[in-house]
Every structure is written in structure tokens, then in C-alpha cells.
Amino acid sequence: MKFQYHLEKKEKNTKARLGSFTYQGKTYETPMFMPVGTQATVKTLSPEEIKEMGAGIILSNTYHLWLRPGEEIVNQAGGLHRFMNYDGPILTDSGGYQVFSLAKNKKKDITEEGVFFKSHIDGKKLFLTPELSIAIQNKLDSDIAMSFDECPPARADYDYLKRSVERTLRWAKRGKDVHQNQNQMLFGIVQGGPYKDLREYSAKETVKLDFDGYSVGGVANDHESKEDMYKAIDYSVPFLPEDKLRYLMGIGEPIDLIEGVIRGIDLFDCVSPTRLARHGHALTKFGKINLKNAQYKKDFTPISEHCDCYACQHYTKAYIRHLITAEETFGSRLLSIHNIRFLVHLMEEIRSAIKNDNLLSFREEFIQNYYGEHDEQK
């Protein structure tokens, strides 16, 4: 279902912006963090839990759903919302990132037509094109579809990135030409690495194609530096229209959410809160803690005294540590709830700082707490 972004307010000292949109009668505020439900489920959680923690849009992965259970089955089920019982907004990515990352150790072949690669499940040969990505997303019936872009490797050189930007533009146009789902928005993706001229060119040309929203792509790469990430945003955002959503793909580290918002980003997604949970890690105001550490064995306090999530309201670190150690999935469920709530709450604080025009001092305080030295990590 399409929805309209409204720019509510710009922060005084940064490019941060407060916005909103209404979906199925409910109003959501941006900037927003979007939890990831890779395989039509946010790992370990129910849709009710996701909504209870204040999340809005969730993301699901086209590549994974294409392979399993297949977009036809999701379509016959009545689309992704009905299939997974989520009545909030859903965004699907294009599959491009997974094709380039999951298949990275296998032979893949990028042609102008599309990408040949092997399935990470059974090694089957597959071919994904801009047209096919859009056709799959049309059938999944998400609310926001993403253009199929070429995700350049980390530290790609200027010439590679220049060619990649051109190809991504051609692919964006091909995808837009076949996009048919009238209830689905389509976002374009800006590429160009850390290069100012490439980002400007990519942004301007992508905007000319007139998408429903825009994404800053090519930053969710482990090898890329934060500096390059910030450049990518800084060089792209000025050329994006004010009345459309701006989405920084695959980024979820707390400080990056703040830095992204300061640079004009509205939407973020990342698997990190649920992935950290499976490894026994909890996000807190005073940094990330590892509940597997022996110091939490007899710690009968919640992960955070300040947190209003279900895990912190009812369970102690000692109990969650026990569950994680004993490999009980209720442990990663509790930590997933906490970690997602932490990021959702961080966005609430960020929005409040935008309203009060004190986002920069909020950032200072956050850094001091999160990265500062503490007697105890609580």
C-alpha cells in the first residue's frame, strides 16, 4: 500500500529531519529503524512483539524469499503481509546485496543483462535481472520495493565505481519500466562509493527517473570505513528531493544511526540486533555487553534499569545468561526484543532531539555514555 511522506521539521544545526507517514490509519514518525525479517520472520519474534516494541516498517529479503518458499507461494498466500501476519508496512530489498555477498565465495558473473550466481542453499545456478527482481517483489506485494543495483565490492576503484553507477542507472530504469504493482512504491538507489562527483551524478540521474523514495547504497560493507560511509551520505543527500524518504541500507550501529540522521537520513535497517542477540550480546546506553561473561552469572538485575522492554521488565541478566549458555532460544528471543527496542528507543530519542534542536549535544552525550569508561557496564 502506497503512503505519502510528510516533512514535519528540520533540525536547526544539522541536516536531520523529522517526518511522518500514515499507513493503514496509523501514523509513523521518521527517522526510523527497520528490523529485518530475512525469511518472512524477524528471527525468534512474533509480529505482536515487533509492534509492541514500537517498530514500524520491517524489511524482508527478496533473495531469500525467492529461493524459499518462492514468490509464487507468498503471492498465493495473499502477499507477504498475510503470509507472515504483519499488518505494518513492509519493505523488500532487491536481492542485489545478497547476490553479491552470500554468493561471494562462489562463482558469480555480472553481465549487462543481470547476474549469474549460485544459490547459497543448494548451489543451483540462478540468474537475477532487474526485471526479475521487480517481478518477484511485485508478487511478494511489499509496500516498498527496491531497485536492483550493482553492489560494488569493498574498496572498488574509481573507474569500477563509475561503470557501476552507469550500470545501476540502466538497471534502475529497466526495473522501473516493468514495475506493475500499483500498491507498491519503488525506491531508487544512489551509488558511487566515497566519490563526490560520482555520488552527485548518480543521485541526480536517479532522481530524474522519479522514484517514490531514494536509498544511499554501497555502504553496508564490513570493509568500508565509517569516513567513507559518511562521505557517501554527505555527497548523495543534497541532491535528493525533500519530499521523499531517504534510506541508508544495511546500517544499524547506534552511532551510525545518529550520524546518518544528522546527515539527512530517514530510514535504516540492519540484522545486527537479532544477530547480536543470538551471540548473547545486549545493547545498552553504556555500550554493548556480552552476557556470556562470567560476571553476569549472579547478576540479578535487568540488562538495563532504564529499558521498558519485555525482557528488562521481567528477567535478569543471570537468567538470560543461563538461557544463552544452555542454548535455549528463549534467550535469543529476549535479547532480540531488548536489542530492537534499544534501537527503536534510540530513534525516539533522536526524534525528540530533532524537535528540541539539540541533536548535536545528544550525540555528544551518547558518545560519552556509549564509548566512555565505566566502573561497571550496566
Add this chain to the structure above:
Amino acid sequence: MKFQYHLEKKEKNTKARLGSFTYQGKTYETPMFMPVGTQATVKTLSPEEIKEMGAGIILSNTYHLWLRPGEEIVNQAGGLHRFMNYDGPILTDSGGYQVFSLAKNKKKDITEEGVFFKSHIDGKKLFLTPELSIAIQNKLDSDIAMSFDECPPARADYDYLKRSVERTLRWAKRGKDVHQNQNQMLFGIVQGGPYKDLREYSAKETVKLDFDGYSVGGVANDHESKEDMYKAIDYSVPFLPEDKLRYLMGIGEPIDLIEGVIRGIDLFDCVSPTRLARHGHALTKFGKINLKNAQYKKDFTPISEHCDCYACQHYTKAYIRHLITAEETFGSRLLSIHNIRFLVHLMEEIRSAIKNDNLLSFREEFIQNYYGEHDEQK
């Protein structure tokens, strides 16, 4: 917290009995199925979900909690209820069954004093005695503790079982003598295999020790036949007092719940509903179905049209099949909810049949549905 069992009604044509007890202001009816939370968590589920599906007493395993996180930590957390956030009644077993089953492939040595065996986690040498089992359970602070019995191997001969019955009686007395937790009930266990005289002797002598409730033990063995199980119950129950709960340990197959109730049993526990869930199996009125089967790929109906559980209210077989195939834990969570609800609901039907004095015809109908041939397993 201790509670009093009230016998409400006996069924006309069988030994089945309807009973009730009040715990923390809430009244629970028996016969009852108790879900198992081995490691202080009913696998994949929250306490709220367990209560929502109408479960009452849950069971937790002394052996597992002794090894991890240790009874001292649970005690310091304020006991098992507070540790795991469950305010319904909790029963702990004695650890005896695990010592005899989990350690079965490792060297174990049964002496009059207790059992030497190796931890299934790290192979560490351990020694469990009746006194230690009770001391651990006292610290776990469950509502019902079980006596430490000797679990005889499958198909043990008469002489072995006779000696085992005698030892179990001596161990029961030793445990009772050291039982100190005034808020905790202690149950005795009747042994004796399928032998009438041994069961009678074991039951009478155990009752002489005056426990708060009684269990029919030695039946939860894969190799034991149903016939022997029914004999074990039939030969034990007549000698148990009417005003105390009777518990058949480790049994959870639907038909066995019915047969057990018919023979005068009030309480059952089994890991089967959550274990079946992890393997993609769902219990239905028309038999057990395996959701991994290809026939459910495009089955957009719930597991059961008649079921009122959360999984059946919101999700299709196709979606749950997808989750199980994709190894998403939300799949086993949904199936755990369904399977436990199935057994809890079966007990509701059994109680209703006791009220209406038609338990035998209920059994006939159940068998016809569950084991009969059907065009489709729905």
C-alpha cells in the same frame, strides 16, 4: 507453595476422577497435562504464552538445573518462580531419570548411597544421592518435589525390580527425612515394573511414608510396551489414597493420557509437544502430521480449523512449513504453542467427559479419529 487436592467427582464407568486445587488464588482442574521446561524454560515459549494456552503446573528438571546454572544461583535469584518469571505451580523431578537415561552410555555406578555418573555436558564425575536431590529441589523452591528413585532399565527382570523397589523405598525415606522446605510438597514414587505384587508392595510401603502425592514411575521408557504401562498403573493406583494427586511420569502420547486418566491418573508430563515441534510435527485430532511434507507447501489453511491456539488463529500450514524448512525458530515456537494447546485441550475434553460420565465413548471416538483412515489429514 503447598496446595490441597480436592476430589470433585469420580467417573461412573472408569477409575477416572475430576479434581481441583487452588494455588495463589487461582483454581486448577485435574486431570492435567504439565508442559516441560527442562532448563527453566519451556522451549521457545514465554510464561505468558504457557498461561494463555491454559497450562497449569509446569515441570522443570533438577538434574539440568543442578548442572546449569546451579541450584545456588536459582536460589539466590529468589527460587525457580522468580528466576524464570512463572507464577503458576512448578514441579521438579528428582534427577533420577536423567541420571539413568542421559548418562546411560557413560559409566554409571549405582550404590546404596547414591549414583556415580558423568555429566552429559562436560563429562565431569558427579554423585547424586536422595539427600542431595532433595537439597537441590529445596533450593530450587519448586512447589512439588519428587523423591529420588532408582529408575530400572527397560525389561529388567523380577529379581532386579524387587531389589530396586526396596532401594527406592529406602531412598524415599532418606529423602523425606531431610526434606526441609516448608512451602514445598514432596511426592513419593511407586516402582515395580509390570508385576502386580511388586507394585502393590511398593505402593503400600510408599504410602506408609505419608507423602503429599504419589507418582507411578518406571513407565517412561521407550522400550516398555503400552501393555506393561497400563499394568503398572492398574497395579499401583488401587493402593494410593484418594485425597492425594497421582502422577504418571514422562508420558504424553494423546492416547496414553486418556488411558491413564481412565486408570485413575491426575497428572502427566512429557517433552513430546515441544520436541515434536522442533521436528516439524503437529498434533491434530486426525493424527500427527509432518509439516515438512511437500503436500503442505501451498496449504493456506491452519493446522486445525477447530483449534483456538495462537498459531491456528493467525498462520497457515504453508507459512509454518516455510519457517521449519528455513530453520526459523518462530516455526518451532508456533508448533510448540499448537502442540501444548492440543494436549491441554485434550485434557479439557477428558474432564468434560468425566463430568458427563462418557469417557469410554470419548475414547472410542478419539481412537477412530486419531488412528482412522482419512482422505486428507487436516
